[in-house]
Amino acid sequence: MSKPSGASNIGAQTAQAKVPAGHRLPIAGRPHIPNIGPDLERLTAFIVLGGAFSIAYPTRRLQILVAIIAVAITLEVTQILAPSRHGRPHDALVKVAGGLMGIVIAAICDRNKPNG
DSSP: OOOOOHHHHHHHHHHHHHHHHHHHSOGGGSOOOTTSOHHHHHHHHHHHHHHHHHHHOGGGHHHHHHHHHHHHHHHHHHHHHSTTOOOOHHHHHHHHHHHHHHHHHHHHHHHHSOOO
16 A cells, blocks of 8 residues: 655645534635535535545545545534534535545546656
């Protein structure tokens, strides 16, 4: 098993810390990308999360996908417990799709990188 580079590991850990942090904030206080909808924001965040971990741990892509599924479901279930939030299956599916896209993009980049 290859060890992750320092930069890719730091990138993955940063993404891991930032994605759930944004979900704990009230809706008005969450980070917002202007001119795109919330689904695209969710998708983008999880593309970054899945891609960062896939780059950092290329031999663990299946485990990364399982973890992303668990995180997406957990985030939505915990939102049901907050009175000002609403967890929806649709949101979890968007997050899982984003994580999967990030993993696939990282795998394609990894496969097409020059040897050397």
